[in-house]
Amino acid sequence: MNKILPLLRREWLQYRFGWALMIAVPLGIALLLLSFGQIQLGGDEAEAVNSQLRPLQLASLLTVASMAGSAATLFLIACFSSIIIIAGMARRDHSDRSVEFWLSLPATHSASLAAPLVVHLLLVPAAALLAGLLGGLLVSLVLVTRVVGIGEWFALPWLDLLPAILALAARLLAGLPLAVLWMSPLILLVVLLSAWFRSWSWVILGVGIGLGSQLLNRLFGQPLLSDITVGLLKGAARSLLHTGRELRMQGTDSPEQALHNLAGWALHDFSLALRDLPSPLLLGGLVFAGGCFYMLVRWRERGAGAAS
Template sequence: MNKLIPLLQREWLQYRFGWALMVAVPLGVALLLLAFGEIQIGQEAAKTVGSKLAPLLTVASLAGSAVTLFLIACFTSIIIVAGMARRDHSDRSVEFWLSLPATHSASLAAPLLVHLLLVPAAALLAGLAGGLLVSLVVVARVVGVGEWFAMPWLDLLPAVGALTARMLAGLPLAMLWLSPLILLVVLLSAWFRSWSWVILGVGIGLGSQLLKQLFGQPFLSDVTLALLKQAGNALVYADSEFKMGGSDGVERLSALPAWAWHDFVMALRELPSPLLLGGLLFAGGCFYLLVLWRERGAGAAG
């Protein structure tokens, strides 16, 4: 673990400014637009919702801010990770990192851990914190600031916490499902530089068509779509069998922790599958080839 700390610190020092912008810019733009722009809510919709308008606006603000920053973090992290294999070789810093008591596998695993797990999780939490400010502005402009302070926070916060815990618990599962695709892109980037995404897209498309012509089944595209679907299910399974019950908003909020636990259990039940086992074996092979590639490059640099 001590050998990983300098590698984790390296990611923080190199990307902290970009991470700060990734959080501050979307939240800042949203706050400015909501504070000085026009917020339109139909009168009929407002009458239908009634006293639940403030809680609904708050939940929408929290969810919107958290999900937006989470998705931005995921997409940017995947793009950064795709080019991580050549990062040390392009700036010749591989010679410095070879002087540290860290293996090649640790040097590759540390960026994966930071960008694929820690950064999206931190972005989700930052989105929730910023969502509180966004909800305050929205509720204050629509129904008055007093309604924001008068909301049933003792019912709302546990529900939001349960949903947050559900997303955080599902994040490692989602990355397990996506690991074959992510590590394949990293490996292709190491071999073919900026052509990795093109080769991946063309390879899946042409390979699927070829397999469909030969065997009547577009295997590659089916596997890719299945992995993406399971990654989404790992975050939110949305099982229709679980009913929260209750027509009152407070009753539904109190049922959200149970729903989140049930949803996570359903996602766990998808793990024992040939698709995931084959994907992890494929991802392990890609990681092994990356380690070999880095060793050869380090040997040339040394």
């Protein structure tokens, strides 16, 4: 662990300002728009809300939507930005001429490559999700105050709302490592291509999958590469949210019962994601990802030998 901590600290020192902006800018824009902009649900929607929902129910709906929307937005931003950063991970030590310093650390080449992967693919999205939940509280306060009134926000049934929201957040956090497993072949392939071909990695990946799929389709009647890519992407998406079916309330139509059912739904949905893991596609993808990681380690070793 002592060998990994300097590598984790390096990621914090190098990207902390960017991470702060990634969280503060979207939340700041949302707060400004909600504070000074015009909030309008629309003609038909507003009439339906006013006729069917009490103010407290509307406040609950807006609070859940604000917190879930803020968390999901920051989570997606963190995921996409982390993938872009990881794509250039292999070459950054060589491009900034700091490889001699990092070689002096008591860490292996595999640890030097694995630490950024853990930080950017697991820790950063998880932290962004939690920051989105906290920021969503402030967003919900402004939104509910503008639409219903600040008194309704303080009168919300927080003992029912918070466990339901935390259950959804726990579902995403639990599915994140599974999604990384599904995406690891594509991510490590991009990192390896970036090490070999620099900024052409994304172009080579896209052209290779497209032309390779067309060639295999003409030869064997099946676009194998595109099918594998789509399968990996679908597996990653199902790891985060397996089913898009609406939560069915048992025995009552009350919103309170729906909130209580969310925890059971999240647990069931995660069990479905676990059920997809014993898959030949995932097993083959992990073997391929392991091969890409091995070639990255060997490439780094050759670069270290040239630097020394």
